[in-house]
Amino acid sequence: MTKIKFDWKSGINEVCTKLKNKKLIGVQIPDGLKVKSHQIIEKIKKLTNANVVLWGEPTYGACDLADRPLEEIGADALIHMGHMPMPYHSEFYAIPTYFVPVKHTGKLNLNKQSLKNIKKILPKKIGIITTAQHLHMIEDASSKLENNGFDTSVTKGGPRLAAAGQLLGCNSSAAKRLKVDGYLYIGTGLFHPLTVALSTEKKVACIDPHSAEVTEADPRPFLKQRYAAIARAHDAKRWAVLFSNQIGQKRIDLAEKVAQSLESSGKEVLMIGSIHQSHQQLLGMGIDAAVITACPRLAIEDGPTWPMPLLTIPETQIVLGRIKPEPYPFDEFA
Amino acid sequence: MTKIKFDWKSGINEVCTKLKNKKLIGVQIPDGLKVKSHQIIEKIKKLTNANVVLWGEPTYGACDLADRPLEEIGADALIHMGHMPMPYHSEFYAIPTYFVPVKHTGKLNLNKQSLKNIKKILPKKIGIITTAQHLHMIEDASSKLENNGFDTSVTKGGPRLAAAGQLLGCNSSAAKRLKVDGYLYIGTGLFHPLTVALSTEKKVACIDPHSAEVTEADPRPFLKQRYAAIARAHDAKRWAVLFSNQIGQKRIDLAEKVAQSLESSGKEVLMIGSIHQSHQQLLGMGIDAAVITACPRLAIEDGPTWPMPLLTIPETQIVLGRIKPEPYPFDEFA
Numbered sequence: 090m091t092k093i094k095f096d097w098k099s100g101i102n103e104v105c106t107k108l109k110n111k112k113l114i115g116v117q118i119p120d121g122l123k124v125k126s127h128q129i130i131e132k133i134k135k136l137t138n139a140n141v142v143l144w145g146e147p148t149y150g151a152c153d154l155a156d157r158p159l160e161e162i163g164a165d166a167l168i169h170m171g172h173m174p175m176p177y178h179s180e181f182y183a184i185p186t187y188f189v190p191v192k193h194t195g196k197l198n199l200n201k202q203s204l205k206n207i208k209k210i211l212p213k214k215i216g217i218i219t220t221a222q223h224l225h226m227i228e229d230a231s232s233k234l235e236n237n238g239f240d241t242s243v244t245k246g247g248p249r250l251a252a253a254g255q256l257l258g259c260n261s262s263a264a265k266r267l268k269v270d271g272y273l274y275i276g277t278g279l280f281h282p283l284t285v286a287l288s289t290e291k292k293v294a295c296i297d298p299h300s301a302e303v304t305e306a307d308p309r310p311f312l313k314q315r316y317a318a319i320a321r322a323h324d325a326k327r328w329a330v331l332f333s334n335q336i337g338q339k340r341i342d343l344a345e346k347v348a349q350s351l352e353s354s355g356k357e358v359l360m361i362g363s364i365h366q367s368h369q370q371l372l373g374m375g376i377d378a379a380v381i382t383a384c385p386r387l388a389i390e391d392g393p394t395w396p397m398p399l400l401t402i403p404e405t406q407i408v409l410g411r412i413k414p415e416p417y418p419f420d421e422f423a
Numbered sequence: 424m425t426k427i428k429f430d431w432k433s434g435i436n437e438v439c440t441k442l443k444n445k446k447l448i449g450v451q452i453p454d455g456l457k458v459k460s461h462q463i464i465e466k467i468k469k470l471t472n473a474n475v476v477l478w479g480e481p482t483y484g485a486c487d488l489a490d491r492p493l494e495e496i497g498a499d500a501l502i503h504m505g506h507m508p509m510p511y512h513s514e515f516y517a518i519p520t521y522f523v524p525v526k527h528t529g530k531l532n533l534n535k536q537s538l539k540n541i542k543k544i545l546p547k548k549i550g551i552i553t554t555a556q557h558l559h560m561i562e563d564a565s566s567k568l569e570n571n572g573f574d575t576s577v578t579k580g581g582p583r584l585a586a587a588g589q590l591l592g593c594n595s596s597a598a599k600r601l602k603v604d605g606y607l608y609i610g611t612g613l614f615h616p617l618t619v620a621l622s623t624e625k626k627v628a629c630i631d632p633h634s635a636e637v638t639e640a641d642p643r644p645f646l647k648q649r650y651a652a653i654a655r656a657h658d659a660k661r662w663a664v665l666f667s668n669q670i671g672q673k674r675i676d677l678a679e680k681v682a683q684s685l686e687s688s689g690k691e692v693l694m695i696g697s698i699h700q701s702h703q704q705l706l707g708m709g710i711d712a713a714v715i716t717a718c719p720r721l722a723i724e725d726g727p728t729w730p731m732p733l734l735t736i737p738e739t740q741i742v743l744g745r746i747k748p749e750p751y752p753f754d755e756f757a
Contacts, residue, residue: 115696124707127661130693140679145665145697145704158668161491162675162696327461331479334492341496345474359464362449362496363479364698370479373458 093193093299095222097122097129097170100189104168105136107187111166114139115159115184117148119171122191133168147365149384150257151175152337152422156183173221173255177248178336188251190221197226197233197275198301204237206303207273210294214240216267218256218285219275223298226275227254230296234273242267249337249422256281258386259422261288274306280386282306287419312417314393315404322398322408325378327357331366333383340422344382347402351380354409368395380405385420427527427633429556431456431463431504434523438502439470441521445500448473449493449518451482453505456525467502481699483718484591485509486671486756490517507555507589511582512670522585524555531560531567531609532635538571540637541607544628548574550601552590552619553609557632560609561588564630568607576601583671583756590615592720593756595622608640614720616640621753646751648727649738656732656742659712661691665700667717674756678716681736685714688743702729714739719754 108114114133118126126143133141142164144155151172159167160183167186174188215234217227231241243254246263254263256274264272264285271292274282277299286293286306293306328351332344341362348358363370366383378398381387385401392399400408403418412418442448448467452460460477467475476498478489485506493501494517501520508522549568551561565575577588580597588597590608598606598619605626608616611633620627620640627640662685666678675696682692697704700717712732715721719735726733734742737752746752 120706124709126693126708127691140694142666142694142696145695145700157491157495158696158698161668161670162666162673332476332496334495336495339496357461359461360474360476361479362476362492364492366479372454374460375458 094195095122095191096194097125097189097191098132100170100191101129101132101168102136104187104189105133108133108137108139108166108168111137111139113162113164114141114166114168115144115155115162115164116141117144117155117167117169119148122171129170139166148172149386150337151188152259152384153335154182154186154337156186160184171221173224173251175249175337176251181336190224192225193222193298195299197223197229197296197298199230199233199296200301203296203301203303204233207234207294207296208237210271210303210305211239211273211292212270213238214270215242216264216269216272217241217243217275218254218261218264218272218281220256220281221252223275224252224255226298230273230275241273242269247423256285257422258284259384259420261285261419261421264289279306279311280390283308283311284419284421287311287417288421290416308417311389315389315417316414318388318392318398318400319404319407319414322378322400322405325356325398327359327375327377329371329374329376329379330358330360331379331381331383332360332362333364333366334362335364335383337422338383340382343402347380347382347405350409350411351405368397368399371397385422388420428529429456429525430528431459431523431525432466434504434525435463435466435502436470438521438523439467442467442471442473442500442502445471445473447496447498448475448500448502449478449489449496449498450475451478451489451501451503453482456505463504473500482506483699483720484671485522486593486718487669488516488520488671490520494518505555507558507585509583509671510585515670524558526559527556527632529633531557531563531630531632533564533567533630534635537630537635537637538567541568541628541630542571544605544637544639545573545607545626546604547572548604549576550598550603550606551575551577551609552588552595552598552606552615554590554615555586557609558586558589560632564607564609575607576603581757590619591756592618593718593754595619595753595755598623613640613645614724617642617645617723618753618755621645621751622755624750642751645723649723649751650748652722652726652732652734653738653741653748656712656734656739659690659732661693661709661711663705663708663710663713664692664694665713665715665717666694666696667698667700668696669698669717671756672717674716677736681714681716681739684743684745685739702731702733705731719756722754
């Protein structure tokens with residue numbers, strides 16, 4: 090197996106030219122890249138002559154910025170690695186914040202066999218979507234697909250997204266805005282293409298850009314799991330409504346509305362805020378079910394490991410009989 | 424065994440009289456009291472008519488306030504339970520902050536046998552120290568001890584402490600300021616009296632106020648463990664210097680000095696900031712040893728479970744040959 094390589098150096102080189110007069114720079118590195126921490130920090134130190142500190146808390150996206158705690162310790166810039174900015178909150182950064190994309194360095198592996206497999210899944214008129222580390226592959230994919238009889242389009246999503254074709258686990262507007270009959274997702278992992286399949290109810294083929302393996306995003310196992318969680322929550326008496334103070338995950342008004350809905354349905358409600366959410370925070374409080382108003386991926390990806398059902402906001406509305414259970418309502422950040 | 428009872432209700436009653444015009448109140452509850460969360464929140468809601476949210480992150484003391492994240496979500500007051508304020512940073516609260524002490528409701532159990540046992544350990548001239556939840560027992564202890572031939576004194580510590588006789592895991596100034604020959608500690612747990620034994624090198628007797636059991640704080644097993652950690656750190660090449668942005672635990676200048684000392688001794692250093700520290704934050708970074716510049720209790724209480732030696736600042740100075748290994752230098756917050 091070829092080792093997958095990612096380029097973070099060129100991004101650091103570019104950002105550091107803008108950071109010549111900084112004294113203390115904070116860096117956020119997603120968990121998958123933390124093995125490179127020492128190299129990254131050494132490089133920033135060398136290029137800027139600044140003191141450089143790593144922010145040790147986990148970071149799950151540009152929604153999860155450490156600009157404010159870093160301001161508190163006197164940092165005068167933040168380098169956030171591995172995610173694209175969320176333009177809609179760029180004017181609220183507590184300190185100047187620079188995003189360093191981490192790009193897959195390999196070429197898109199879209200061969201004859203994979204094209205054939207894509208044709209088996211998708212109709213002719215398709216949209217292309219991907220995650221930050223593979224955005225540079227869209228053009229190549231598009232031209233190859235066009236040469237093979239597809240009609241492809243790519244568009245810019247909402248204000249939460251920085252680039253055309255970009256997909257977040259909490260936002261598939263770059264897919265939904267297209268008038269197409271199906272989607273090709275370039276990337277790994279199931280969560281992102283599932284979001285598109287659920288939001289659009291159209292076919293989504295996934296190509297792993299490293300292995301050229303083509304699969305179809307099948308929402309059925311996922312939906313089973315979600316409807317099971319919804320069913321388990323029906324008899325829950327005491328609910329926790331979880332929310333975050335992180336600027337890109339903060340929906341406090343919505344959290345309050347959910348709490349009111351639950352209370353007016355005779356439930357007991359504890360509103361619980363935190364930076365990141367975990368079931369450990371609920372220990373001993375007698376919570377029967379929880380709603381996540383911060384990152385909806387938490388319910389989907391970690392929910393099954395929680396000792397109580399963890400629902401998204403629309404799933405909670407199903408429990409309360411306020412929306413129909415089908416089609417499945419995916420929770421997206423506007 | 425009698426169940427130990429704590430009074431939080433009277434404190435909530437008192438604080439809530441000051442919170443009549445608040446719209447959104449945040450509450451911090453230490454883990455040990457979280458089973459009461461629902462009751463506490465219901466009571467605050469009833470007394471203030473405000474919306475009340477629980478802050479879900481752990482809180483280890485008044486050093487660990489959630490005033491800033493709560494300000495971010497629009498809260499206009501914080502009720503912090505279970506700890507006394509740290510007066511020196513009271514003017515920096517981001518939102519009005521109210522401390523609700525949680526008091527042990529039982530009487531001090533200081534019987535004939537326990538007095539006899541205390542006499543076996545301590546000389547005549549002693550200081551009395553305790554933690555927040557037993558401060559109201561000092562007077563009773565003092566009068567009983569005086570009646571039994573002791574010469575007792577109690578004093579106010581430094582600006583980090585709110586009351587006379589109060590002891591923190593990171594500050595024993597209320598003991599050190601006394602000219603006495605030994606100390607009586609009222610409370611449970613070994614960490615607090617150990618701090619005093621190590622800071623003063625005098626005898627410390629501990630009385631468990633619930634069971635009347637008297638023991639002597641013996642620093643020897645603790646010292647063995649600390650010198651072992653120091654020894655293990657001697658060959659460490661890559662160090663993490665850990666610091667916190669929490670107002671009561673922030674020693675960023677000191678962290679930078681420690682980092683410089685390590686670097687000038689030929690070590691590789693990563694400075695890593697976070698709200699709370701854990702060894703999970705260091706996964707995959709190749710860290711051989713870590714220094715905690717935030718809460719020194721972390722090294723002492725959790726250090727042995729970390730996969731690398733976790734040292735306090737003065738312990739690191741021992742490794743670097745900058746201070747003598749004995750007497751053991753306890754890390755205290757001024």
